[in-house]
Amino acid sequence: MMFTVPMEFLSAAILSKDAQAVSDELLRIGSLDAVTMKSVSGIKEGSYAPGSQAATGKSVEISRIQDLRRRVEGFLTLANPPIQPSNPADFSSETLPDLEVIEKNLGSIALEIQNLREGQKELQDKLLRLEELRRQAEAQKPRDSVTRLPSSASSVLAYRRGSVPEENSSRFERELGALAAVTIPAQVASGGRMSMMIVTMKRDESRVQALLSRYGWKEGQEELSPAGTGSEALKEIDARRQRIRAQIEDKAKEFDGLFSSRGRNLADMWASLRAAELSMRMRSTFVRTDSVSLLSGWIPAADRAKVEEGIRKACTGRCHIEWLAVGQAAPDGSEPPVEMKHSKALFPFQTLVTNFGIPRYGTIDPTGFVAIAYLSMFGLMFGDAGHGLVLLLVGALLLGRAKRRHSGDTLAKLILYCGGAAIVAGLLFGSFFGRPIVPALWFDYHGVVNGDPRSVGSVRNIYDILGITIKFGMAVLITGFVINWVNLIKSRRWKTLLFDKAGLAGGWVYLAGAWMAFYFVGHAYKALPPMGLLLPLLGVPTILLGFKEPIEYMERRKRGEARPMTIGTILGFLMEWLVGTLEVYSGYLANTLSFMRVAGLGIAHVSLMTAFSQIAAMASPEGGLSIAGILILVLGNALVIALEGLSAGIQALRLNYYEFFSRYFNGTGRAYKPISFKSAE
Amino acid sequence: MPCALSEYGYISAKLKARISTFLSEEALEKVVQAKSLQEAFLPLRGTYLQIAESRYAATGDLKAVEADLASLEFEAYSFSISQVPEPASSFIRAKAREAEIDLVKGALRLWFDAHARGRVIDDRTGYLYKGRALGSVDLGDLVNAPTPADAAAALSSSPYAPIVSKLLPQAVAAGSVFEMESSLDMEYFENLFQALARLPLRDRKVAERFVGIDVDIHNITNLIRLRSFNGIASDRTGRYLIDFGTAIPASTLSRAYESDDLSGLAAAVLGVRGNAMEAGWDSKDSKARLSSLERMLRRIRLVEARKCLAGYPFSIGIVLAYLSLLSEQLCSVRAILNAKYFGLADERLRSFL
Structure with missing residues (x-):
């Protein structure tokens, strides 16, 4: 189109009881650039305050709905791939979604995520502890085979071989696992005792000693082979690291699973909030007397018939509609808005134009x-x-x-x-x-x-x-x-x-x-x-x-x-x-x-x-x-x-x-x- | 002969471009308003703090996120050092030691917890800094050192070894690392003042303003810590305070501390605005008041940074402004994320920012 799209100014008087239906229809058509005519004489100004849901008798802040909608949006983008929201047009804006329930749902999702993250963190902590052990074991490996035993005074690691009573072994391993330590149990128990090798950090010595005495640790008699213990420990540490990494991957899958099970619910939640928000925004532009509402705004001339038919259908003909022809100023003195209509292919160049400014209407x-x-x-x-x-x-x-x-x-x-x-x-x-x-x-x-x-x-x-x-x-x-x-x-x-x-x-x-x-x-x-x-x-x-x-x-x-x-x-x-x-x-x-x-x-x-x-x-x-x-x-x-x-x-x-x-x-x-x-x- | 334009032209443009990518007030407000920790990370997506969001998604570990944020600050220092000419480069290097010393202090505290207090530190050692900022110093070796002498030996390639060697045994004996940390701070400031003195006049004047505020913040922070140790006699406070030309004289601070005259202190720091702030102080607790004062000083540093950005662009001021703004923003983000982790109410959180 050579010129900007011609606009017409719509003024419609409808019964207040039809306001919701008309608002929904206008949202569906999506052509009304609404204008609030506060200065029109005879209309009670402020009887329909922007942002309130007067029709339902509830006073709900539109900002609360917006906040919730944005919060849901955040959750939608957390999923991998992001969840596509449902279409707000499919949701009735007549009944306001229960915000308390939505807030509760979101809270429970946030809690589930937090729990998952805590689980991830625990695994991460374990992994970090093993990484440190591995680093230290790796660092002293070349020296061990030549000069010292791994448990020599200069090492920060302490290696022990011994046994604990079989009934204590799992608790002993669990408690030791809270430290930077690794236990390498023997395949079979003998004489009611479980033999194992343990590798700990020397800085934790007092804690380790306390655990050893609590669980009845008995030091083994055999000589620790420097190369053997080092490589055995490294092997065990690597195996454990691998297991933990697999667990971390499982957590990631669990995270994705959380959204695949809640995805539809979140998508619908977003759409219902959006529908309510838009409806409130549309209706906040209406002004009304006790029984009559007046709506007004700019509409592309080409959409005139569609909009008029839509309004009449929504209020079953109980309305009065007036149109101001192109070129006439709106009752509130506002200039018509500017729409540029051309092939979609030209959109990047339209962006170049609008980055500079919006051309004047009619040019x-x-x-x-x-x-x-x-x-x-x-x-x-x-x-x-x-x-x-x-x-x-x-x-x-x-x-x-x-x-x-x-x-x-x-x-x-x-x-x-x-x-x-x-x-x-x-x-x-x-x-x-x-x-x-x-x-x-x-x-x-x-x-x-x-x-x-x-x-x-x-x-x-x-x-x-x-x-x-x-x-x-x-x-x-x-x-x-x-x-x-x-x-x-x-x-x-x-x-x-x-x-x-x-x-x-x-x-x-x-x-x-x-x-x-x-x-x-x-x-x-x-x-x-x-x-x-x-x-x-x-x-x-x-x-x-x-x-x-x-x-x-x-x-x-x-x-x-x-x-x-x-x-x-x-x-x-x-x-x-x-x-x-x-x-x-x-x-x-x-x-x-x-x-x-x-x-x-x-x-x-x-x-x-x-x-x-x-x-x-x-x-x-x-x-x-x-x-x-x-x-x-x-x-x-x-x-x-x-x-x-x-x-x-x-x-x-x-x-x-x-x-x-x-x-x-x-x-x-x-x-x-x-x-x-x-x-x- | 190189001129200010050729020396600072590129870095000035580069840093201004980087500053433009910092989180806006609105974005930061979105982080504050988030209802949960996970949601607090969402506004960081697509920003220069994207790394924090990715790290949290991968590990669920806030400490790992904090470690990443600290790395960002180190990278900023390294970049600035590599781009400015001497002697400004040396000055920035001296300033970077503040962050370095913080890392060393953190590692020393871990060592102290493990070896002097017998506490388990295994859940904290994974976050020790492993980057290149500390040269060949391995903080892991420091933390695992069996004796104070070994701990000092682990720092032998750094300028901190003599202080640690001398004061760590005393810290173990006294059960407090405060003296040692104060000495490390003193060492940092002495080094900084020397580097400052070598700057050309224009750069020196700008840098002095920032250093002055840093000294004030350091002194106030130390006073807060002294308040926490009731045993420290007021006549000993002077030892922990630094006297620097443009900042509040240490003697004023000492006197204020002794007499509990914090309104006088506020007036000294903020001029006439100090009294207005005093009128707005609800808390009668002197520690809380000192904290407010510290926050006020941090805000003054931000104002100073913004003034520098709006002023002459070819001086060290742009670099210092960039580093201050980055440090402040990272500090705010850390504080907000931690507040979300601990479920602090928004209002309470705002009072800390």
């Missing part, structure tokens, strides 16, 4: 123009089919990842488009990873920059490339002027259209100046157009620019908003005109020359690739490409793709924002935000 939607200008600029700066292919792949990968994660994909799509633009430009310039593998369809950019063009055509040197980008910039700026003129005609701002610097007078100056500049260049920088032509071409529009201030003053004077005219006022007009004229001449020249950066970055791209090619050739003295040469080319290409890609992206954005938008863009609009079951926030 031209600049998204399509921005898409063309941005991609053309990017292609001219980053014209290489190979590099474009890499961007395309990166974009596709990011897009795939975004889809898997259900996250935003705007940047991925933008990179994808930029890749496409670079491929097209690369084919036009015959460049593939900086190599002339494909014939240039337009001109050989590398050849021109390096002074050796393979293509035959009008573009022979760097000045020709600069000329192309200046002409491109002029085309962009003139498009900006035309868009502005159309916007001004549509909004009937005739004076601005005629006398503003971005109006017809400004455009006249720009076109005349451009013609003059080409004339000057065309005459080898030696001749200007004849004076007889200069005066009407530049003099008339320059004088016209001076009319704007006096005309505006006269209008203000008529309305009694300006003081009587004095010499100072006239001098003020003169100064405004002089400064304005200077601004127009210098500003337009700067705006146009600013597009030379497009050539600058394109030339830098080619120069860098040429430099890397030459370095690679120098690294391959025997001809062909050596491994070092290939490496240099790969790294060089990666560097150019990263740095130049970023620079070209930023510069294209800058040219759009500061050169193109400054001609026509008025970012004073308000975005259209209907309350809907599909609303993100």
